[in-house]
Amino acid sequence: MSYEVVLQDKYYLRELIESISLTDSLDQISYNANIQLKVPEEGISFAPGQVIRISGTPFPAGSNKVYLLNPGVIWECNSSNNSTKHLQLNVYDRTIYLAKSEDEYLFAAGGTASQRLKKYAKDWGIQLANVPDTKQKLSKAIYRTQPLYKMITADLQETVKSGGDMYIPRMTPAGLELFKIGSNTTVWKLQAIEEVSQSRTLEGAVTQVKVLGSRETAGNEAPSPVLAVVSSDLIPKLGTLQRMVQDEDVKTEAAAKKLGNAMLTGIQETFSVSGLDINTLRAGDKVELGGLKLIVMSVTHQLGDPGHMSLELGSIELVKRRYFLNYG
Template sequence: MMSYEVVLQNKYYLGGLIESISLTDSLDMISYQGTFNMKIPADFPGIEPGQEIRVSGTPFGGSSKVYLLHPGVVWECSSSVDQSKHMRVSFYDRTIYLARSEDECLFSAGGTATQRLKKYAADWNIKLASSIPDTKQRLKKAVYRAQTIYNMIMSDLKETVKAGGDMYIPRMTPSGLGLFKIGSNETVWVLGGIESSTQNRTLEETVTKVKVLGAADGKEDAPSRVLAIATGETAKYGVLQRIVQDDDVKSAEAAKKLAQSKLTGIGETYTVQCIDLNTIRAGDRVSWGGQQLIVTGVTHELGNPGHMTLDLTTLADVKRRYFLDS
């Protein structure tokens, strides 16, 4: 474990006490999460929830350590005593506060997800990364009643994608909170040292026909107006129709674009267990089996060598499952 550095309160180096450590990331969760088990010597000063913590490690093929989770906060501690004292510690990067804090916000039409992120950060005194990408798409008016800041951010980012923009997720970095474009990582790792892999294919969420409806004309019992119909692989998979009702769609062109975006083929996901590449995060693009796939979830079991479990799917499937699901 000594190739990994765990530092508490910026002064206590815990490496020699760590028995095991793992890091978990997923597109379903905003915060990078870590857990470690450690021995507690008699003179140990103690660990408390709320304390600052960071984890560093040497990337595969590298020669110097980089931050893997920083800045982090200790969230939960539990100790046990048999012949010696041990402690299990859970910690998160500091986006956890966005997932645990609620507020109300009102935004007028015309702003972007980037501009709204800056407003959240200013209101909550959150340090922003030095460079934040421009999400570009202008958003409609939003009235967010009591809900988590994370839900507000994701609502903005989902609307950005529905309006034709790129897919982004919030990420905490050592320089502050930023936005990461899905699949935009500079280093695209080729997965090797495969220990096991599984593939799952399903029609469970397949959509082969989409009908976009507008508001009903006139009478209360009148049928809704059909704005657009899009048809996909009905000959191959049968008719699996989805109805989309969106009163914000004002033109036939916009309705057609929306309908096309909801068509999906067969769902295909992979789970791969292999030698650890400790810098891989959810949202990163990796190469495996001759395909370019997106990591939807990863658990790193840090060690020498470490091991990791990856959940993978296509870019189109990420868009459907995480950004066009509502």
Template sequence: MSYKVILQDKYDLTPLVEAINLRDSLEQIAYQGTVNLVVTPDLPPITPGMAIRISGIPYGKKDYVTLLHPAVVWEVETTNNGMKRMTITLYDRTVYLDKSEDEYLFPAKQTATQRFKKYASDWNLKIAKLPDTGKELGRAVYRTQSLYASMFADLRATAKAGGKLYHPRMIASGLELYELGTNPDVYVLEAVTDTMQTRTLEGAATKVKVLATAASETGKEVPSKVLTIEEKDVARYGQLQAIIQDDEVKNGAAARELARSKLRGIQETITVNAPDINTIRAGDAVKLGQVQLLVISVSRELGNPGSMSLELGTYDDVKRRFYLE
């Protein structure tokens, strides 16, 4: 097997491994792994909270690199059906950002980069790469919610302000704020075993109305002020109206820009199954034929050869689906 599973930096579990599955998705922050083991007398005790890592040899390379590290054992399940087996569920350590709650009050005119520095300082997070997101954000009040929910709210606000798309990742050297689609090696998916294309109007919006925050006069409820209404493809797809109420939209120009970014017709996703390229992560760019797409999610079964299933979408679809909702 061209993979290694190391527990607590000293126990090599690789000879006992029956299967390794990994999942990465833009819908979650933590890279997730499942390792199936045969239980033998020399297997060390394994409990949640232990450090664990998975390494492998990348496609076309000769040397091992860490694929899931630093990671933590999250759940351990043991079964005995004549032969004792163990299933370990593990996550990279961004799982703690998803499972921990905090409150934050941020002033206006800060960037997501500045706020991430605050998160890192408060939570003793080692930063590997933190680019300048460049867009000043409005005032934010984050009441009790997961740390990742606050982080992602900043990244969505950055995208809404016309900024680039980012996703947090944990790599061996620390927390990385990764700009989607900037992977240096863009793999061309050639040996695809099967492809499924889904096109749907679910989530479409052909008419978008932007409202100012409602205010009451002398205790009476009054209708919200309409800042703008934008339409596209109503005759083609029918009227599917979305309403946006955003405190940060102060004028008509900003309202029009926001409304147009919300207009969307058919949403298309492509799922492909192919031999595994084990370094492809959610948010990476890949090529299917001549078309460059972003990886929305990847599920892989490690092996020699392994297999992977990729959910793919265009940059605009990913932006609308995850960052403009």
């Protein structure tokens, strides 16, 4: 097998590997691996908390292996014994600690998501890699007890609502980075495909948006003030499908119109693709399918020679609405 699993920077487990799957999604922070092993009779013990990494020859076949999941941590071990003892390891990259650890923070207005990420990292001893300037100034935030990942997500969502670019956190061997959605240098054309299915629906379509102001300024007995009403030219064709939105980060008519226009959408279209594995492909990467430029929303790799992958793809606009504007 052209894949290697190394435990505790010491034990090379290639000969024990039965299967490896990797799962990544825009709605989860941590790259997740499920590793099935034959367990040797002696010499190696496995336990949650141990350091582990996965590397492999990148697609298309090359001579040098690259890290696919590193640094990783064993989160769960399950064993079975049916003539041969087998072990199933559930592994995450180390961003899992951001999802499982809670804290409280108070941020004054004016900082950026990049600056806040650097604050989290300093407080928690997290090594950082590439953290670009997200540029958009954020409003005051009071984060009561909640997972750190939820705070990071809120910062990145507000960045997009304010007109900024879309970023997601990724753990790399060099440290935690902010990856700009669709910024991968190699854009794969999906050709070795077994199956493509397309879903088109009006469920989730929005042809008119009414953006409301704060209830505090209206008083308890009055309706919320309307900052803007934005309509789509698709109304004659699809009908009026109105979405009401009230966001404390949106305070002006200009900002309300920008948010409303970003939420307008017609027929919802997604693609499910299965085919030959491109083992370095991650959620958030841009790919090309039949001439369309699409974003990987989720991917599952079944590593092997050859391997197999399953993808869920959507447009950049759909990704923005679903994962950053909280409406899909």
